[in-house]
């Protein structure tokens with residue numbers, strides 16, 4: 001401990017404290033609650049992929065430092081995946097970088113591309129690492145708030161948060177360096193429409209902005225809709241850093257294998273930052289993820305269908321329990337409105353919920369700079385076994401009484 005009055009934590013990080021996930025997971029443990037707070041699956045991904053990791057370990061693939069950009073097998077598989085799913089072509093040697101999960105990709109991209117004082121536009125509510133990484137890079141975040149466009153559980157049963165394109169345009173200033181986008185969007189479950197993405201692309205080109213697009217839930221888009229990568233819009237390939245993650249797509253969140261695809265200059269810049277963060281990670285797992293990305297379409301279709309059924313189960317259960325439900329178009333989260341339950345403070349509600357009925361959820365306000373905008377919203381994760389979701393629904397139903 002120093003004797004100086006100066007705080008140990010530097011001022012860029014001072015506002016962030018401990019994440020809500022740590023607090024809520026501890027609460028879940030203490031109360032024996034079902035944890036629908038944090039977004040991790042409670043079953044592992046495909047057995048063949050797990051076996052591929054075991055094989056890589058045994059055969060000595062990746063047990064020593066892998067190459068900085070990622071092992072060639074994985075970079076090639078990423079390129080094939082982008083071509084097969086979206087018709088996008090990338091050079092595996094110059095236009096791909098493997099990272100320690102999407103988390104490192106976000107950090108390295110922001111550290112590489114920002115100068116202190118640059119402004120970053122991000123869609124609020126946002127994934128919590130965005131604000132911290134923008135701060136670490138010395139940037140200034142400029143939130144553009146997604147707002148409910150339809151009442152929860154409206155006629156179609158589908159809630160939706162919309163991007164106000166005029167607000168987005170008005171947020172751009174001469175200091176804006178980049179837009180940090182996330183679709184499918186955590187926590188709202190919104191999938192930006194083709195028209196919204198086209199407008200973002202047009203704005204980025206017109207104002208000469210870079211875009212970092214976090215597409216880790218690309219394979220979790222429901223009701224027959226398709227994920228559309230921003231990089232596929234005219235003028236965007238050369239100004240977009242696209243982020244993917246094996247953790248989300250193959251249910252191995254602990255392996256921390258993520259990646260970016262982008263034009264050579266952008267990849268080189270992000271690699272410059274990444275090399276001093278982790279240098280390399282996840283050696284043997286990289287080989288396994290290369291195999292995973294080559295799984296047949298039936299895997300991806302089954303993954304999506306399984307989560308769609310879980311979305312429907314949890315959404316219906318939450319509605320029955322009295323929540324306003326924004327049934328998500330993508331991701332494995334459902335955002336709810338607690339006001340129909342007669343309360344409006346999501347923090348207080350989530351802190352009390354484990355004692356009241358043995359379920360943990362996350363107050364969406366933690367994802368907002370404008371906390372009042374997110375106050376009545378609460379997020380539940382449905383990447384859990386059906387039996388666990390059924391039990392959670394049974395417990396939550398007691399709230400309706």
Ligand SMILES: Cc1ncc(COP(=O)(O)O)c(C=O)c1O
Pocket residue numbers: 039100101102103104127182186214216244245246247248253256257258
């Ligand atoms: C929107 C979003 N981006 C990135 C991540 C982090 O991904 P990874 O586990 O690959 O680091 C998450 C994890 O919850 C997320 O929800």
